[in-house]
Amino acid sequence: MPEVHIFCASGRTREQKVKLMNKITEAVVEEFGAAPGSVTVQIIEAPLADKMKGGIPFDER
Numbered sequence: 001m002p003e004v005h006i007f008c009a010s011g012r013t014r015e016q017k018v019k020l021m022n023k024i025t026e027a028v029v030e031e032f033g034a035a036p037g038s039v040t041v042q043i044i045e046a047p048l049a050d051k052m053k054g055g056i057p058f059d060e061r
Helices: 014-032
Strands: 003-009 040-046
Touching: 003 014, 014 040
Parallel strands: 003 040
Antiparallel strands: none
16 A cells, blocks of 8 residues: 655645646556555645745745
8 A cells, every 4th residue: 555745835736736646646556566546645735934945935935
């Protein structure tokens, strides 16, 4: 029962997230030989103000 977690800054549409999760599911099925119903994909989003890269918060980029 593979499980994939994606951490990202918020701001993508529902359609973008669903498309990404479907592609990740397909890759796990293809490469691991897992049944699609056994693959869990979760997106964990952080508000832009709560995420920083290179010392600059995402909401200030």
